[in-house]
Amino acid sequence: MATAEELKQRIEAGIPGASAEVDSTDDVHFNARIVADAFSGLSRIQQHQLVYRLFEPGELGGPIHALSLRTETP
Amino acid sequence: MSEQTENPLRDAIAEAIDQNDVILFMKGSPEQPACGFSARTVAALQATGAPFAAVDVLPDPRIRQELSAISNWPTIPQLFVDGELVGGADIVTEMYETGELAEVLGVEPPAEAPAQAPAPEAPAGAPPLQIENRLA
Numbered sequence: 001m002a003t004a005e006e007l008k009q010r011i012e013a014g015i016p017g018a019s020a021e022v023d024s025t026d027d028v029h030f031n032a033r034i035v036a037d038a039f040s041g042l043s044r045i046q047q048h049q050l051v052y053r054l055f056e057p058g059e060l061g062g063p064i065h066a067l068s069l070r071t072e073t074p
Numbered sequence: 075m076s077e078q079t080e081n082p083l084r085d086a087i088a089e090a091i092d093q094n095d096v097i098l099f100m101k102g103s104p105e106q107p108a109c110g111f112s113a114r115t116v117a118a119l120q121a122t123g124a125p126f127a128a129v130d131v132l133p134d135p136r137i138r139q140e141l142s143a144i145s146n147w148p149t150i151p152q153l154f155v156d157g158e159l160v161g162g163a164d165i166v167t168e169m170y171e172t173g174e175l176a177e178v179l180g181v182e183p184p185a186e187a188p189a190q191a192p193a194p195e196a197p198a199g200a201p202p203l204q205i206e207n208r209l210a
Contacts, residue, residue: 044165045147052148060148061138066111067149069164 002064003027014054028065035072047071084140091144091154096126096179099141100151104128111163115151118170124179155179 004022007030011020018036032051039047048069052060060067091097096119102108104116108130119126131138131150142148145159153160155178160166169175176182 044168045159045161048161048165049146055148057148061150068111070168 002030004030007032007064007067010054011051015050028063029068030064030066031068031070033070033072035074037074039071039073044071081140083134083136084144087137087140088144090127090129092157094127094154095156096124097154098126098128098151099131099137099154100128101130101132103130108132109150111149112151115153115163115166118166118175119153119179121170122176122179122181124176124181 004024004027007024008020008022011022011032011034012018015034015036015038017038018034020032020034022030022032024030034051038050042050048071051067051069051071055064055067098104098115098119100107100109100112100115102112104120107113107116116128129137131141138150141150141152145152145154147159147162149162151163151166153162153166160178161169166175169178
């Protein structure tokens with residue numbers, strides 16, 4: 001079981017310079033808003049893939065049932 | 075280059091993506107989505123009025139595994155247009171709200187497009203013209 005705070009730390013550690021706001025009401029479904037320079041020049045698909053890369057295969061859709069993403073550049 | 079892989083299911087999925095201009099891999103059917111994210115994506119697509127094919131990934135867990143291996147995208151739903159992954163529920167919803175979705179689908183954005191994506195349970199335009207499930 002993950003918490004919103006753990007996901008925030010994982011995202012910020014995995015994407016240098018990223019700033020993440022993560023919330024969850026049940027520790028299974030998460031909403032994340034991530035602002036990062038690293039997203040510059042990437043398509044939305046690529047931006048989300050950059051985040052998905054921080055998760056183990058099967059983790060999303062498994063223990064983390066859903067991670068809703070909104071990615072932005074500063 | 076026609077390379078025969080040892081993976082008929084992956085080939086069938088790749089072929090479905092290739093042969094349908096707009097294809098949505100989802101949980102459940104457009105009439106009966108089995109997940110809120112799939113429902114939201116279907117509602118956005120239907121609101122554009124563009125026809126789309128839909129594949130339910132639930133009948134066989136391998137569909138989802140093979141699909142994610144092809145697309146490098148871990149979650150369901152996944153929308154493909156002209157053979158390219160457009161995104162999952164978040165991206166499709168965002169693109170609907172900005173009008174990009176209609177643009178990508180080659181249809182006119184609805185004149186009175188609401189600022190927010192339609193709620194899944196809202197009546198959402200014409201039903202998809204073709205629903206295929208070649209993979210079941």
